[in-house]
Amino acid sequence: MNLREQTKMQSPAEFDSDSKGPLASIQLLSGEPRRKLDARFRGLCVTIAAVSVLVLIGLLGSILLQGVPSLSLTLLTGGPEPDPSEAGIRPAIFGTLWVCSLCALFTLPIGVATAILLEEYQPRNRYGRFIYSVIQLNISNLAGVPSVVYGLLGLTAFVSMFGLFGSRTSQGGGLEIGVRYYDQFFSEGMRSILVPVSDPSQPVNKLVNGMQGFDSRGNQVAINVIPIGTPLPTGDELRYTLYEDGEAGRITKKAWYHFSLPLGRGVLTGALTLMLVILPVIIISSQEALRAVPSSLRDGALGLGSTPWQVVWHVTLPSAMPGILTGAILAMSRAIGETAPILIIAGIVYISRAPQNLMDDFTVMPLQIFNWISRPQEEFHAIAAAGIILLLAILLSFNALAVLIRQKLHKPLS
Amino acid sequence: MSSADSLATPTWRGDLDDRVSKYLGRSQRSLKLVRGRETVIYVILIASGLFSLLITGAIIYVLAIETVSFFKSDEVTFANFFGSTTWNPLLGGTKSFGIWALICGTMLVTAIAMSIALPLGLITAIYLSEYAPRRVRNVLKPVLEVLAGVPTVVYGFFALMTITPILQWLHGGFSVYNAASAGIAVGILCLPTVCSLAEDALQAVPRGLREGAYGLGATRFDVSVKVVVPAALSGIISAFLLAIARAVGETMIVALAAGSLAQATFDPRQQVQTMTGFMVQMASGDVSNYGTEYYSMYAVAFTLFIMTLALTMVGNIVRRRFREAYE
Helix, strand or coil: CCHHHHHHHCCHHHHHHHCCCCCCCCCCCCCHHHHHHHHHHHHHHHHHHHHHHHHHHHHHHHHHHHHHHHCCHHHHHCCCCCCCCCCCCHHHHHHHHHHHHHHHHHHHHHHHHHHHHHHHCCCCCHHHHHHHHHHHHHHHHHCCCCHHHHHHHHHHHHHCHHHCCCCCECCECCEEEEEEEEEEEECCCCCEEEEEECCCCCCCCCCCCCCEEECCCCCEEECEEECCCCCCCCHHHHHHEEECCCCCEEEEEEEEEEEEECCCCEHHHHHHHHHHHHHHHHHHHHHHHHHCCCHHHHHHHHHCCCCHHHHHHHHHHHHHHHHHHHHHHHHHHHHHHCCHHHHHHHCCCCCCCCCCCCCCECCCHHHHHHHHHCCCCHHHHHHHHHHHHHHHHHHHHHHHHHHHHHHHHCCCCC | CCHHHHHHCCCHHHHHHHHHHHHHCCCHHHHHHHHHHHHHHHHHHHHHHHHHHHHHHHHHHHHHHHHHHHHHCCCCCHHHHHHCCCEECCCCCCCEECHHHHHHHHHHHHHHHHHHHHHHHHHHHHHHHHHCCHHHHHHHHHHHHHHHHCCHHHHHHHHHHHHHHHHHHHCCCCCCCCHHHHHHHHHHHHHHHHHHHHHHHHHCCCHHHHHHHHHCCCCHHHHHHHHHHHHCHHHHHHHHHHHHHHHHHCCHHHHHHCCCCCCCCCCCCCCCCCHHHHHHHHHHCCCCCCCHHHHHHHHHHHHHHHHHHHHHHHHHHHHHHCCCCCC
16 A cells, blocks of 8 residues: 555645644645646646747748758759749858858857857966856857847948958949959940950040950950041951940959959958857857867876877867867858848849959849848748758758767767 | 066076976977967957947947937938838838838738747657656757757748738738738747757756655656756746847848738737837848938837847846756
């Protein structure tokens, strides 16, 4: 007979009336209400846990339902065409690729270096300790700053660079390398002729007979300018012949190493802004990975006569590498999904091709998806859902990679 | 001791270096090189550590100077900014920059989100930490991780395309853009944050406290609610504050689902505009780079930054200062 049945048989009242001993003042309470409460709370917990699973299923289910019919090869290969049936996300995929790889390139060294400083190099005196605690508090505060604020920082600090280098317009301005300006004429033989421009702030070149230009194949040619009303020459010469009132348009040719200050709304600005967003995340996760390395390993290396950096480079970092990599991959998946800062610095623009250089305009996948969702047409919403499926697939494979690294490379150290 | 000192004056250390280098058959230069490298690396590490301070400084500097240029404009007065509830920065009619309209929208969305995320997150955390068998944990943890990893623009889509129609089906009064659906989506977004931070706090409570309570005949509910939760209270409050900060700063969901009409209302069926929503509206439209409305974006961002910074700072300090030390 267990305790519960006993308490059921004899109610607390009977105990009280029967007992006469020195312990008469002790009231015996049944445990039943407390056990019922416990069971009810457990039921509540299970319900709520089930709700969060259901929410995830609902989220993924509704997106799959709306997106799967629009999944097609066009989505992968097309640009953001105004016709929903031809619209695709290719330029945005390349934009994400560029921005996020650059961002990882900048963030990882700085983030891991900060983590090493805070975890492996103990402060030497009181001031050092103070500075360390300020840096540590600052990093946890930076992790809580809304990403949209980083976007505004990027807008002033990178896009216009506080106006220090003047403003960049289509006529040039600011400092730039790797770009050439041309005036483009169309000859009477309907060939394009490019005339190099030395000073882009000057207005379009006036036509002069014998002026040097380049044809579409890159050969240097002399331009033959004739007065209005003169009969056109025949044969090859026609290709390089213009009337003197010929009009030109200013075009630019940018090399792959094109660089300019201020940075403008280019890929580099996007990467730097995202760096600000995910730097605290990477620092905190790297710190945790370094903290997990047992100190006996460090002591052993120090005892063998290693310098502090030798300890870090040959002992601590290799042991912490799986943890650091896992954190970095999760931070990158956050960078891939980050929309608000990119929207602030790049705006919503029509981008039809992959970025060609660091200064090129760009868009990223979540921004393109946002653009489609905010259109009124239903068809675009379906494409947005298809784009979300693509984005989630990429992010989930990143997460899976992180889990894999954690399991494969992680071996107990202590 | 720096390498320069030890080489210039033959102290005992310089002498030792000599003997060591002779013994190893290496030149003095290689030792000098090692010390030099250590110094250079240390300087690089310190520089990258100070970089994070530089970011904070840059945020404050940028927001401050642009906010100052906002208040310098003739169209703006302090009394209007802090005293009015009409936010009408764009063309048409009289311009008015009453920040309370945006703060009110932000508060409404945050309140709806927190009424979902805080209780559900805390109860899920208690369940994971105190009740859940291993099998359930192995399902629930990845589910929460996936929920936390979903980009916010996806939640925005979910709010607009799924939550809003459901709300409209339940009650006819909801407009297409409304505070409730945005708030619910933000709540779902914040749930994993609350849950994982609160669970960390609960896990940090030592086993001895639980075992003592069980030994006295407590049920799991007694142990969780009367022992573990009070012991982890500072961590839980910190988790709540960080989640509120996250909800206040959440951008894409409210930009998509909450609407773009700034009004001071507490009706969740109406459309509202939050501070972040206004910034997105400015960035996605084509507004010139120099007008008052452009600078108003920075003034709003400064307000937002101060609010979230205060919340995270208090959250972090609560977690550190008021943590009950058990060891």
